[in-house]
Amino acid sequence: MALSxxxxxxxxxxxxxxxxxSRGSPRVLPERERRMLADFLAIDEALLGAPTPPDxxxxxPWLAVKAAAGVGQVPDERVLRTERLPRAALRGAGVAPEAASVIAVTGESMAPTLRDGDRLLVDASARRLAARGGIYVVRRGDTVLVKRLVPHGDMVEIRSDNPLWPVEQVPLAxxxxxxxxxxxLRRL
Known part of the structure; x- marks a missing residue:
């Protein structure tokens, strides 16, 4: 696509x-324009002159992965760009910065909790299912899903928050x- x-x-x-x-004018692209271009070109905003985040x-990392709240999608796991989040928000969510990533939700099976287009902060260090369950991003075959998981011994119940979607029981393996x-992370 041409610059024009x-x-x-x-x-x-x-x-x-x-x-x-060619001329460096403006010296810095405004944030809105920089973000639009980075999203469109699937690159990190830093390549377009985004300032380094303060301490x-x-x-x-915001990954190109779209976790399907539905039947699943084959993932594209490249880093699209970085999402600048306050360190306090990560601490509050109990996520270490090196284990954090942001992904998009696509589909309606987790509505009303998660909507198509929402973004999730994922803690990659929390791969063990909590005894009472929770919302997890999982790979099943070649697809990535976001679902409510409830463990039952060697089995796991895969639930959607949307009552129109069926509950599945599958081996944890x-x-x-x-x-x-x-x-x-939902934009209003």
């Missing part, structure tokens, strides 16, 4: 990004727990 088309995409005149690349902010969903 990208300029129009962010709501600027067609020479805007050409001037940014009280953690740059958490059939799934790989990627991590626990610890924080819902």
């Amino acid at each position: 088309a990208l300029s129009r995409m962010v709501g600027r005149n067609q020479a805007y990004l050409g001037q940014f690349v 009280d902010v953690v740059a958490v 059939e799934i790989e727990v990627i991590g626990r969903a610890t924080l819902l």
